[in-house]
Amino acid sequence: MYLTQPLHRACQHNPDLPATIFGERTRTWAECADRVARLAGALHGLGVGVGDRVAILALNSDRYHEYLLAVPWAGAVVNPVNIRWSPAEIAYSLVDSGTEVLLVDDVFSAMLPALRQQCPQLRTVIHCGEGPTPEGALSYEELVAAHEPVPDAYRSGDDLAGVFYTGGTTGHPKGVMLSHANLMVSALGSAACxxxxPGGRLLHAAPMFHLADLASWVGRNLLGGTHVIIPMFDPVKVIEAVQRHRVTDVLLVPTMIQLLVDHPAAREADLSSLRQLLYGASVISDAVLQRTAALLPEVRLTQAYGMTELSPVATMLMAEDHEDPQLRRSAGRAGPHAQVRVVDxxxxxxxxxxxxEVVVRGGHVMLGYWNKPEETEQALRGGWMHTGDGGYLDERGYLYIVDRIKxxxxxxxxxxxxxxxxxALAKHPSVASCAxxxxxxxxxxxxxxAVVVLLPGASAGEEELREHCKQFIAGYKAPRSVEFVEALPVSGAGKILKRELRKVYWNEAERSVH
Incomplete structure (x- = not known):
C-alpha cells in the first residue's frame, strides 16, 4: 500500500471526475495525475532523490493536494510545516529533518529571508502561490509546464512517507516518521467506519498540514470522489463551499463546529448535501451538539481520537453512539485497524x-521519531505506542480519557x-520560575x-509575558492567561506539583482534560 496507489485507480475508474475544486479552478483526476507526474519530474531535475525530505509551508490549495502526491511519486518524503509556528520553530524542523527543498505560498513568502538565514541546508524554494514569484524562488507552474511526466516510484508500504512535526516534551518539536502503510492502514480502518x-465531496477547511485533515484526504482518495478546498477555516467560506459545491463530508474541531453552527448565515444556507461531520481533538459539548443537530438534522457526527504517532486514528465514536449521553463523554471504541488497552x-x-495509560498497537503505529532513538524506544516499548493519555475502558470497550500523563x-x-x-517564559528577565x-x-x-513566580523586586504584566513568548513560539502556544504567585507547590524531590495547580480549575469537572 502506498499513497499514490489511489491516484492510479482514480485515473482508471473516473479520469474525468473532478479531483480538486479550489476557487474557480477545477481539475480532473486525469489532469491531476499528469501534473503530479510532471512535478515529480521537476523534483528529480532539482536533485531530489529517494528518501529526501520536501517541505511545504502554505495554506490549503489544490497545489497542496498535488504536492502530497508528487513527492512520493518522486520517491521522496513529505514534510508539511505547521503554518501557525513561529519562524524559529519552522527553522528548527527544517534543519532537524535535513530538508533542502521547500514549497511556499504567497502568505508565507515573507518568511523566506529569515528561513534562508537560519536554514543553511535549504537550497531550493518553490513558490506555489498565485502572486509573483519571490526573488530566488522557482515558479511551481513553470516547473510543471517545463518538465515531462516521470513514472511513479511505486514506494513500498514500509517506506517512509512523511515526517510530521509535533510538539516536544523537551521544548523542541519531534518529527514523527510515518510509513505509507501507516497512513493507508489508518485511513482504511477509518473508512470501514x-x-x-464513497464517491462524495470532502471539504478541506481544517489545515492540510495537520494529520487529522491529511487522514481524511487519504480516505477521500481511497474511496474516490472530489476534494473541495478552501485556504483556511472561515465559517462563511465553509457555508459558501458546502452550498455551492454540494459538499458531503467535512472535518472540523469542536471550536470550528461551534463557530459554524452559531453563524447567522448558516441558518439561511442550503446545507442539505452534508452527510458526515467528523471531529476530533476534544469532546463536543451537549449544547453545541444540540445546536448542530438542530441545524443539520441529517448529518452523522463521528468523533475520532488519536495522535500524530497513530497516523492518527485509534478510536471512533460513531453517530449512533452520540445518542447516548453517557457515551458522548467517551472517545469511542478501537477502530478495525487498532488494538487499544489500558496499562499501569x-x-x-x-x-x-x-x-x-492508554496504549495502542497496529499497522498504523509510527516508525519512530526522527533522529530520536531513545524517545522512540520509550514511546514504543513492548511494541505498543504509549500515548501519555490517562483513561479507562468500560465493559463494552468504550474508551474514556480522564487525564494526561504527559x-x-x-x-x-x-x-x-x-x-x-x-x-519561552523562563527567558524573560523577571521570571524566577513558572509552570x-x-x-x-x-x-x-x-x-x-501560566503560573508565574517573579524575581524579588521584578515586575511583569500578563500581556508583556504573552508578547515575550511569541518571540520564541507560535502565538497559539502563548499563555492566554497568567497567574502570579509567591511560590509554586513542589514535592519532596523538588518537582513542581502541577496536579495541585490544576485541581483549582478542574475540581468540578468529571474529567481533567477536554
Whole structure:
C-alpha cells in the first residue's frame, strides 16, 4: 500500500471526475495525475532523490493536494510545516529533518529571508502561490509546464512517507516518521467506519498540514470522489463551499463546529448535501451538539481520537453512539485497524474501569521519531505506542480519557506541550520560575495558563509575558492567561506539583482534560 496507489485507480475508474475544486479552478483526476507526474519530474531535475525530505509551508490549495502526491511519486518524503509556528520553530524542523527543498505560498513568502538565514541546508524554494514569484524562488507552474511526466516510484508500504512535526516534551518539536502503510492502514480502518462517503465531496477547511485533515484526504482518495478546498477555516467560506459545491463530508474541531453552527448565515444556507461531520481533538459539548443537530438534522457526527504517532486514528465514536449521553463523554471504541488497552506503570493491563495509560498497537503505529532513538524506544516499548493519555475502558470497550500523563494541552485542536511554553517564559528577565497547565475554556476546550513566580523586586504584566513568548513560539502556544504567585507547590524531590495547580480549575469537572 502506498499513497499514490489511489491516484492510479482514480485515473482508471473516473479520469474525468473532478479531483480538486479550489476557487474557480477545477481539475480532473486525469489532469491531476499528469501534473503530479510532471512535478515529480521537476523534483528529480532539482536533485531530489529517494528518501529526501520536501517541505511545504502554505495554506490549503489544490497545489497542496498535488504536492502530497508528487513527492512520493518522486520517491521522496513529505514534510508539511505547521503554518501557525513561529519562524524559529519552522527553522528548527527544517534543519532537524535535513530538508533542502521547500514549497511556499504567497502568505508565507515573507518568511523566506529569515528561513534562508537560519536554514543553511535549504537550497531550493518553490513558490506555489498565485502572486509573483519571490526573488530566488522557482515558479511551481513553470516547473510543471517545463518538465515531462516521470513514472511513479511505486514506494513500498514500509517506506517512509512523511515526517510530521509535533510538539516536544523537551521544548523542541519531534518529527514523527510515518510509513505509507501507516497512513493507508489508518485511513482504511477509518473508512470501514464510514469516515467519509464513497464517491462524495470532502471539504478541506481544517489545515492540510495537520494529520487529522491529511487522514481524511487519504480516505477521500481511497474511496474516490472530489476534494473541495478552501485556504483556511472561515465559517462563511465553509457555508459558501458546502452550498455551492454540494459538499458531503467535512472535518472540523469542536471550536470550528461551534463557530459554524452559531453563524447567522448558516441558518439561511442550503446545507442539505452534508452527510458526515467528523471531529476530533476534544469532546463536543451537549449544547453545541444540540445546536448542530438542530441545524443539520441529517448529518452523522463521528468523533475520532488519536495522535500524530497513530497516523492518527485509534478510536471512533460513531453517530449512533452520540445518542447516548453517557457515551458522548467517551472517545469511542478501537477502530478495525487498532488494538487499544489500558496499562499501569509496569505496562500490565488493568481491569475494566481502572484508570491507567492508554496504549495502542497496529499497522498504523509510527516508525519512530526522527533522529530520536531513545524517545522512540520509550514511546514504543513492548511494541505498543504509549500515548501519555490517562483513561479507562468500560465493559463494552468504550474508551474514556480522564487525564494526561504527559504534559500536553489541547487548545482549539492544537497540541501545546507545557515545556515549550515554560522554556519561552523562563527567558524573560523577571521570571524566577513558572509552570504551564491547561485549564477549561468554553471556546477553546482548554486554555494555556501560566503560573508565574517573579524575581524579588521584578515586575511583569500578563500581556508583556504573552508578547515575550511569541518571540520564541507560535502565538497559539502563548499563555492566554497568567497567574502570579509567591511560590509554586513542589514535592519532596523538588518537582513542581502541577496536579495541585490544576485541581483549582478542574475540581468540578468529571474529567481533567477536554
Amino acid at each position: 464510514g469516515f467519509v462517503q 506503570a509496569e505496562d500490565n493491563e488493568v481491569p475494566t474501569g481502572t484508570v491507567g 504534559d500536553m494541552i489541547v487548545s482549539g485542536g492544537e497540541n501545546v506541550y507545557s515545556a515549550e511554553v515554560e522554556n 504551564v497547565i491547561g485549564v477549561p475554556d468554553k471556546e477553546w476546550g482548554e486554555r494555556v495558563h
